[in-house]
Amino acid sequence: MPRSRSQLIVTADAFCTAYSRWTVPDVLSIRSPTCTHCVLPGDQPPRNNRDSGEILNGVIPVKRNIHLQPVDTMLLIVDGESRKLMKHLTSTAETDVGPHGKD
Secondary structure, three states: OOOOHHHHHHHHHHHHHHHHHOOHHHHHHOOOOOOOEOOOOOOOOOEOHHHHHHHHHHHOOOOEEEEEEEOOOOOEEEEOOOOEEEEOEEEEEEEOOEEEEEO
């Protein structure tokens, strides 16, 4: 059954909140057991929860105080039929060598 636009937006916001907590359990808590996470650029493979957790275990100690912020709150693509939502976000974090930012 397709989710409503508002349900998908709430889920996406919860995803951003979980990332802001920046622990593996928090980040993975918002995902379904069959979740596939895609990160741009397109040469990055889709990752399941296990793969994502392994990567996060290495990244979390290096990047601290991560924060996700929408680039344009009006640019939001929601498809209830396929249960997909796309947001353009930026992230900032602290590292031992200085600030980190990514689109």
